[in-house]
Amino acid sequence: MTSLPSLSIIVPTLNAAAVLPKFLRELKSQEYPANKLELIVVDGGSSDSTREVAAKFGARVIDNPDRFAEPGVRRGIKAAKGSIITVLATDNFFKNRRAVSELVTIINQPNVAAVFSKQVSDGSDSIYTKYINTFTDPFSHYLYGSAANSRTFSNKYPVVINTKNYVVFNFKNSKQLPLLALAQGMTIWKKLLVNKHDLDDVAPLQDLIKKNKQIAYAKHVHLLHHTVRDLKHFWQKQCWSAKNAFENKQFGIASRQDFITQEQKIKSLLFPLYSLLILPALTWSIYKAIVDREPLWLLHSWLCFLTTMAIIYTLLMLKAIELTKQLSLSKISHK
Structure with a gap:
């Protein structure tokens, strides 16, 4: 376990005190060495106790004067000490305690630059959350079609590598690029993140694709995304x-x-x-x-x-x- 790479989890927040304890408790339960795992909460100026809650759970708290998540994530990345970056929101929960370890195992494979998990719902989620986790939001699904969600990537992109635990698609040779972003558990080597995209979470992944870097889809890492409560x-x-x-x-x-x-x-x-x-x-x-x-x-x-x-x-x-x-x-x- 001592040879495992260091990992920084970036979490943008704004008035998240009510949901943060459960979120951080779940992350703390991940079976990954504590000395290799860094939690960074990038706060956009919360008026509640978000910062205090984050500090209580041992997270580093960084100010995000821009308030928005995208520039907040970038601030977190620049401050991160880990060689690998994972980006999560406070409505994201891994379904099992070995999720982080499995993501690191996959990204450690030769030539893999980034890895993403499958967004899923559970019985507590609204039908609107289930729709979004299945198709993404209505406009993005209309615009991207099969390129909007990992469930349908195989309908549009040829498979380059197919193992028991992950799949790599050939995105580069397609006219239409997939909708992938530094969000919802995307895990990526920090050294590959260039600084020219401070305000967009999609552009860094598009850069990787253009450079013919491999982005893997983790078959068995499921991420609960409790995104919409009701209509x-x-x-x-x-x-x-x-x-x-x-x-x-x-x-x-x-x-x-x-x-x-x-x-x-x-x-x-x-x-x-x-x-x-x-x-x-x-x-x-x-x-x-x-x-x-x-x-x-x-x-x-x-x-x-x-x-x-x-x-x-x-x-x-x-x-x-x-x-x-x-x-x-x-x-x-x-x-």
């Missing part, structure tokens, strides 16, 4: 994502234009039409539910519609706020 929570998350996309062009799909095809760029513009007409998304949902024998597909058209409505609602709210500010400034200037 109201789904709406709030979609509005939050839309707000970030409008206000911060360095995040989300706006920052990934160099990594998507021209066809995907056109598709992204057609998403509102696809969603609001209802019939195209509904027809596709029913067809895929029958072909894949997956009833969660029946949520697709409804969640696409809600996502577009959240985008429209957020845009109108931002425009209203901007107009109110302009009117206020106009009144002041005329006094």
Whole structure:
């Protein structure tokens, strides 16, 4: 065990005191040498006891003045002492205590640059969480299709290596790159993370693919992702994502234009039409539910519609706020 590499787990937080104890307790239970495991909580300015809870569990706490997760992860990576980096959110839980050891075993294989696990749900999760863990969010699934989720990578990419514990796909020779990010348990050698992508969590993985580095999928490492509690929570998350996309062009799909095809760029513009007409998304949902024998597909058209409505609602709210500010400034200037 003494020959194992050191590992730093990066956790971006913001007001996570309520969920952090369970999350850190689970991480502490991982069967990996304590002297080889570093926990780094990168806090975006919590107003609750997040920082105190993290310190209580022995985590290093780092300030993230940017508040957002992506730059927070980058700050954590720069401060990390481990030779390997794993990125987790506080709604991520490994299903077994040997998960970290299994990820390290795989990334230690010759030529493997990074490894990711399978996102799963359990009986406590809402149907919306189950949808996201199966397909990813509605917009990303619409845009990327089979390239959005490890469950369907084999439909799009040829297999290069297939062992008992992991699979490596050939991503480089495909016109469309997969949706992989420094999130949800992605584990990667720190030395391969360049500093030019401080604000995007997808670009570093795209760089690895372009350099023909191997990214492995761990077959038996399952990561619970408790992402959406109910429909109201789904709406709030979609509005939050839309707000970030409008206000911060360095995040989300706006920052990934160099990594998507021209066809995907056109598709992204057609998403509102696809969603609001209802019939195209509904027809596709029913067809895929029958072909894949997956009833969660029946949520697709409804969640696409809600996502577009959240985008429209957020845009109108931002425009209203901007107009109110302009009117206020106009009144002041005329006094």
